[in-house]
Every structure is written in C-alpha cells, then in structure tokens.
Amino acid sequence: MRTTVDPVRVDVQGLSKSFGSVRAVHDLSFTVEPGQVTGFLGPNGAGKTTTLRMALGLITPDAGSTTFDGVPYADLPSPLRRVGAVLETAFHPARTGRNHLRVYCRAAGLPIERADQVLDQVGLTAAAGRKAGNYSLGMRQRLGLATALLGDPDVLVLDEPANGLDPEGIQWLRGFLRHLAHDQGRTVLVSSHLLTEVEQTADRVVIVGAGRLVRQGSMAELRAGAGAGTVLVRSPEAPRLAEVLRGAGATVLSAEGQELTVGGSTTDDVGRHAFAAGVELHELRSNTSGLEEIYFRLTAGQEQYAAGSPAGGPGPDPAVAGAHAAQGGQS
Amino acid sequence: MIGALVRSEWTKLLTTRVWIGLLLGACAFGGGFAALFTGLAGGEGVPALGTPDYEQTVLAVAANGTVFALILGIIGVTQEYRHRTATPTFLSSPHRWRVVVAKLLAYVAAAVPFALVACAVTAVVALVYSSARGTALTFDQDNLVVLARAGLAIVIYVVIGIGLGALLRNQVGAIVGALVFLYVVEPLLGSIPATQGLYKWLPGGALSAMTSDFQAPDVLGPWQGAAILVAYGLVAAALATLLTVRRDVV
Numbered sequence: 001m002r003t004t005v006d007p008v009r010v011d012v013q014g015l016s017k018s019f020g021s022v023r024a025v026h027d028l029s030f031t032v033e034p035g036q037v038t039g040f041l042g043p044n045g046a047g048k049t050t051t052l053r054m055a056l057g058l059i060t061p062d063a064g065s066t067t068f069d070g071v072p073y074a075d076l077p078s079p080l081r082r083v084g085a086v087l088e089t090a091f092h093p094a095r096t097g098r099n100h101l102r103v104y105c106r107a108a109g110l111p112i113e114r115a116d117q118v119l120d121q122v123g124l125t126a127a128a129g130r131k132a133g134n135y136s137l138g139m140r141q142r143l144g145l146a147t148a149l150l151g152d153p154d155v156l157v158l159d160e161p162a163n164g165l166d167p168e169g170i171q172w173l174r175g176f177l178r179h180l181a182h183d184q185g186r187t188v189l190v191s192s193h194l195l196t197e198v199e200q201t202a203d204r205v206v207i208v209g210a211g212r213l214v215r216q217g218s219m220a221e222l223r224a225g226a227g228a229g230t231v232l233v234r235s236p237e238a239p240r241l242a243e244v245l246r247g248a249g250a251t252v253l254s255a256e257g258q259e260l261t262v263g264g265s266t267t268d269d270v271g272r273h274a275f276a277a278g279v280e281l282h283e284l285r286s287n288t289s290g291l292e293e294i295y296f297r298l299t300a301g302q303e304q305y306a307a308g309s310p311a312g313g314p315g316p317d318p319a320v321a322g323a324h325a326a327q328g329g330q331s
Numbered sequence: 332m333i334g335a336l337v338r339s340e341w342t343k344l345l346t347t348r349v350w351i352g353l354l355l356g357a358c359a360f361g362g363g364f365a366a367l368f369t370g371l372a373g374g375e376g377v378p379a380l381g382t383p384d385y386e387q388t389v390l391a392v393a394a395n396g397t398v399f400a401l402i403l404g405i406i407g408v409t410q411e412y413r414h415r416t417a418t419p420t421f422l423s424s425p426h427r428w429r430v431v432v433a434k435l436l437a438y439v440a441a442a443v444p445f446a447l448v449a450c451a452v453t454a455v456v457a458l459v460y461s462s463a464r465g466t467a468l469t470f471d472q473d474n475l476v477v478l479a480r481a482g483l484a485i486v487i488y489v490v491i492g493i494g495l496g497a498l499l500r501n502q503v504g505a506i507v508g509a510l511v512f513l514y515v516v517e518p519l520l521g522s523i524p525a526t527q528g529l530y531k532w533l534p535g536g537a538l539s540a541m542t543s544d545f546q547a548p549d550v551l552g553p554w555q556g557a558a559i560l561v562a563y564g565l566v567a568a569a570l571a572t573l574l575t576v577r578r579d580v581v
Contacts (some may be wrong), residue, residue: 050581057425058418059579074425085422090415092347099346107339107423147419 007034008069008082008154008187015054015064017047017211024050025211028064032189032206034154037181039198039205040191043299047211048191049087052159056085068155080108084148085157089140093133097124097143100132101150108151118146123172137164145173155187156180162197174201195295209299223291231262231270234283244277245270261287336424336433337440344407344441353403354445357396357485361453364392369460380466386474389461391542393453393481397488398513400442402506404492407438409502417580428572431497435568438489446485450478480541480553487560491534494567497576534563 010032017025025047032038042048053059055066057073065072068082076082091100101115119128122142127135132143141164148156156177162170178201181188192198198205205222207214215222230253235241238260242252250265250273262270267286274281344350368389371377378384411417424430454470461468468474492509499505513535521530530536531550540556550556 053579053581056422058421059581060577076425079425080423087418088415090418092343092410092414092416094347095343096346099342103339103342103346104419104423106342107336107420109335 005034005152005154005184005186006069007185009033010055010155010187010189011067011070012051012055013065013067015051015066016062017050017054017059018062023211025054025061028208028211028213030206030213030216032155032187033204034187035181035185036203037177037188037190037198037201039195039202040189040208041195041198041205041295041299042191042193042208042214044193046193046208046299048193048208049159050211051208052085052087052157052189052191056083056087056157058087078108078151080104080110080151080153082151082153083155083157084151084153085159086141086144086148086161087157087159089137089144091132091140091143094131096129097132097135097139097146098128100143101146104147104150110150114150114152118149121149122146138166138169141165141169153186156189158188158190160191160193162192170197177201195292199291207295207298214298222294230287231265231267232259232283232285232287233262233270233274233281234259235274235279235281237279240277241274241279241281244273244279248273258282333429333433333436336429337437339423340407340433340437341441344437349406349410350403350441350445353399354448357399357445357449358452360395360399361393361449362456364395365389365453365457366460368392369457369464372461372464380461380464383473386468387477388543389457389468390450390454390474390478391481393450393478394484394538394542396446396449396481396485397538398510399449400445400485400488401492401495401509401513403442403445404438404489404494405496405505405509406492406502407434408493408496409500409505412500413502421580427576431493431568431572431576434493434497435490435564438493439486442486442489445489446482449485450482453481454478477542480557483557484538484541484560487557487564488538490561490564491567492564494564494569494571497571498567498574500575532559534560537563 012028012030012032015025015028016023028047028051040048040052050059054061054064055073068076073079073083095103097119098115101118102112105112105114116125116128119125122145124139124142124146127139132140135143141161145158145161148158158177161173165173177188177190180186181203190198190201199219202219204216204218206216233241235258238255238258242255242260245252245260245262245265248265248269250269251263253261253263255261267284271281271284368377368385369380372385372389373379378388411420420430421427424433454468458468495509496502496505499508517530517533517535520526520533521536527549531540536550537556537559540550541553541560551559
C-alpha cells in the first residue's frame with residue numbers, strides 16, 4: 001500500500017433522482033475533501049445510498065453529476081485504482097473470500113497477490129479459503145472493505161460500514177479510516193444513520209434529510225451550532241443560582257426543577273460563581289448531548305419509520321418511505 | 332481492458348462449481364441417449380448398427396448438451412444480479428457493454444472444451460456399446476462432421492444463454508422460461524399445422540438443421556441453422572446491452 005496518494009476532491013453537483021413518482025434525492029450538492037474523513041449522515045431512507053450509487057455510476061441521476069478530481073466515475077481510466085467503494089456485502093456465497101478478491105484483481109488488471117495483501121490488512125487472512133457465504137456479518141463487512149482497498153484507491157466510499165461489526169471491529173474501523181485519511185491523505189466518505197458512529201471519526205459532516213442537503217460543515221462548526229459547550233448544573237438553590245449566573249453575564253437556557261442549562265459559560269466559571277455566592281451544587285458538567293440533539297432536530301420528521309406525532313408535528317414523510325421501498329430496502 | 336474482464340469472467344466461472352454440474356449433465360445426456368439409441372438399434376423404427384443413419388444420429392445426440400450450455404450462459408449473467416455482484420462488477424467496469432462482450436468471449440472460449448468433453452463422452456459411449464453389440468461405430472468424415480456440428484451447437488447455445496440471461500436478469504425466470512420454450516412451446520408450434528412453417532426459424536428448429544439431416548425434413552441447411560442460432564444470441568445480447576444491462580443497480 002502506498003504511503004502517499006494523489007489528493008482527490010469529490011464534487012457532488014445538483015444530483016437528483018426520482019424512482020417513479022418518489023423523489024429520493026433532490027438537487028443535492030456537497031464536496032468531500034482529501035485528507036479528511038467526511039461523515040455522510042441522514043436517517044434511513046434519506047437518499048444516502050442512492051446518492052453514493054449515483055456518484056459511482058451505478059444509478060443514472062435524473063440531473064447533476066459527481067466528479068473525482070474533475071472526472072466522472074465512468075471516465076476514470078482505472079476506476080478501482082482511483083475509487084474504492086463498500087456499498088453492500090455483495091459476493092457469490094460459494095466463492096471463497098480470496099477468490100472473490102481475485103475476480104476483481106483480474107478485472108482491474110491488478111497483481112493477483114493484492115488479494116492476500118488486502119485480506120491481511122482487514123484481518124481476514126485466516127478465513128481467506130472459506131466460502132464467503134459462511135462468513136459472519138462482521139467478516140462480510142471486512143471482505144467488502146478489502147474489495148474496496150484492492151486498487152489502493154485515493155478515494156474510499158463506504159456505505160454504513162459499521163453495520164454488523166462488533167464493538168472491537170468498530171473501534172478498529174475508526175482507527176483505520178482515520179489512518180487512511182489523516183496519515184495517508186486519502187479522501188474518505190463514510191455514510192451512517194447514526195451521528196454517534198462517525199462523531200469520533202469524522203472531520204466534516206454532510207447531513208441529508210428527505211434527499212436534500214440539511215447541513216454541511218466541520219464537526220467543530222456543527223458542535224458550535226449545536227449548543228454543545230453548554231453547561232448542566234444541578235443545585236437545591238437553582239433559582240438563586242440562575243440569578244447569580246445571569247448577573248455574571250451567562251445565559252440560563254432552561255431551568256427545570258433543580259437543573260439549569262447554562263450557555264455562554266464554562267464549568268469552571270459556573271463553579272467559581274456558585275462558590276463565590278455560597279450556592280450548594282450537586283452536579284456540574286459540560287453538556288455533550290448537544291450534537292446528538294441538533295442531528296435529531298435537523299432530520300426531524302424524516303425518519304422512515306418515525307413514530308406518529310400526536311402533537312401534530314411532522315410525521316413520517318411518505319415520499320421518503322416510498323423512496324426507501326423503491327430502492328429495494330437498501331439505504 | 333476487455334482482456335482483463337475476460338480473465339475476470341474465467342476466474343468467476345472456475346471458482347464456483349456450477350460448470351462441473353452442467354458438464355456432468357451434458358455428458359450424461361449425450362452418453363445416455365447414445366447408449367439408449369445403440370441399445371435399441373435394429374429394433375422397430377430404429378436404424379440398425381453399421382448404417383449411416385444410425386451412426387450419424389447416435390453422434391448427433393451430443394447436441395443434447397446444448398441445454399446445459401444454455402443454462403451455463405444464463406447463470407453466467409444472472410448470478411451477478413442474484414448475488415448482487417453486479418455492483419462490484421460494474422464498479423470495475425463502468426462501461427457495462429464491455430462486461431457483456433467479455434462474458435460472450437469468455438463463455439465461448441470456455442464452451443469449447445465443454446463441448447469437446449460432451450462430444451467425446453457421447454462418441455466413446457456409442458463406440459464402446461456398438462462394439463460390444465458386434466458392429467463398431469466408424470468415424471468417417473460424414474460422421475465426424477455431424478459430431479463437430481453438435482459440438483459447435485453447444486458453443487453457440489452458450490451465446491444464447493448469455494444474451495437471454497442479460498435480457499431477463501432473473502435467474503430462475505430465465506432458466507424456466509428457456510426450458511418451457513424449448514421443450515413445450517416449440518414442439519407445440521412444430522406440431523400445429525398453421526405454425527409448422529415457423530419451426531425451422533426457431534432455436535430448436537435451427538438446432539435440428541445443424542445436427543440431424545434425417546429426423547426433421549423441413550429444416551434449413553446446417554450453416555443457415557448455425558447462423559440463425561448465433562443471431563439469436565447476439566441480438567439478445569445487443570438488446571440487453573441497450574435495454575436492461577444499463578438499468579440502475581440499486
């Protein structure tokens with residue numbers, strides 16, 4: 001495997017796709033930069049898989065284009081050497097893992113030894129001679145990743161790669177993706193319906209809902225916008241503490257019983273002001289759930305199987321559910 | 332480019348066991364019918380051992396391998412959809428017509444040894460059994476030509492299988508449909524007076540033209556039959572490339 005790669009920028013421009021009367025993706029544009037892990041987030045049925053498949057020429061978009069350093073996938077002279085993709089666990093169940101990889105070595109004109117090299121890279125060497133149909137879900141994901149790595153590509157596109165991996169495997173995958181992007185300068189785009197899955201890995205996120213772009217930016221920007229950095233404090237004298245903190249220039253965002261959520265301050269400052277005012281504290285911590293909350297807020301009502309909203313809020317979007325069905329359950 | 336894809340198709344073919352079962356089937360049909368025909372030779376309505384009728388017909392039964400070659404070709408394409416390997420296949424070759432061409436080339440090349448084995452088994456069974464019954468089968472030029480035509484038919488049917496598989500994409504549907512057509516629809520069309528004239532233009536009729544000069548009187552010449560079969564395969568493959576192969580792989 002090379003230690004340096006060509007930096008390749010992925011440009012998604014105005015992608016749209018309808019399946020029948022159902023709009024799966026609508027005028028979606030975003031960019032993916034080299035040397036970073038970009039998380040591609042959205043609820044199930046938001047159009048993530050359709051978007052990735054359009055980018056790779058498997059689905060013809062109704063409008064828009066995707067380019068890799070300015071070149072559409074179909075025009076890449078040697079696509080597997082430029083872009084590696086893990087889209088689903090697709091293999092013939094009676095073929096061994098090694099032979100599965102050799103098929104695509106042949107197709108891409110790669111040396112046949114690459115099969116064993118990538119098996120080693122993903123930790124599947126011991127299972128190389130076993131039929132892929134007998135692999136566990138986690139092993140299938142690793143085989144998919146090995147297939148993507150065959151051509152030693154500059155760009156890696158992974159659709160829900162953590163599905164079926166055990167916690168150890170997920171930990172390994174995170175480190176591996178960071179290594180590929182940060183240390184080797186590859187472009188890594190990884191989709192997930194869970195923010196927590198990419199939170200520790202991604203440098204940037206692209207969030208989609210109902211086939212449209214909801215937000216794209218760095219994790220830092222998202223955190224700032226998420227109200228992460230608020231402080232949770234619990235005190236038997238909550239009302240008095242709230243007054244003290246307001247007096248010190250902080251914003252009390254909410255007060256429920258003994259618990260206050262404080263913005264524009266830090267745990268250090270809140271603690272100091274409370275101590276100075278002689279207010280008893282039972283709990284003081286920084287709010288880490290803010291990111292998750294903004295993700296839910298951004299994608300609210302776009303869940304495929306969202307619970308009905310008795311308050312008349314946004315329910316499940318039938319268009320999105322339909323799009324998911326039209327994709328044969330693949331999202 | 333195409334060469335790499337052809338090698339990829341050979342690797343696919345040889346790393347599962349489908350071909351073994353189908354080759355065994357082709358040998359069993361060829362050898363089995365040769366044995367049956369030799370055993371019945373000289374009986375009522377069956378030509379006697381040593382006659383040109385017997386010798387050419389017993390070698391022509393190798394053409395029974397065509398149905399297995401057809402299935403080999405169908406599976407060669409439809410397994411890509413059945414096991415969803417169409418995704419990595421089209422990722423490695425985004426210009427999908429190249430995949431269709433590579434499959435045609437790879438399977439024609441693979442069908443040559445397939446046909447040789449099926450023909451050899453048929454000939455050996457007929458030779459051994461006819462010798463045991465006292466009049467050994469001879470391999471004069473006419474007989475060898477019949478055997479070669481049966482082998483060629485096997486190779487051509489793999490092309491039809493690829494074309495049909497690419498056109499229909501559904502493995503079970505394509506195989507069942509092909510078998511029903513060959514063994515039910517076509518014989519019916521051939522037996523109904525109003526459609527009898529059509530029979531010689533159909534795949535079964537064209538196969539008869541290639542392999543049996545005696546059984547079906549109203550058929551085309553052997554080379555016309557071969558040309559029609561090749562045309563069926565290539566037209567199906569071309570239609571598939573234009574219509575179904577380019578469809579979204581979701």
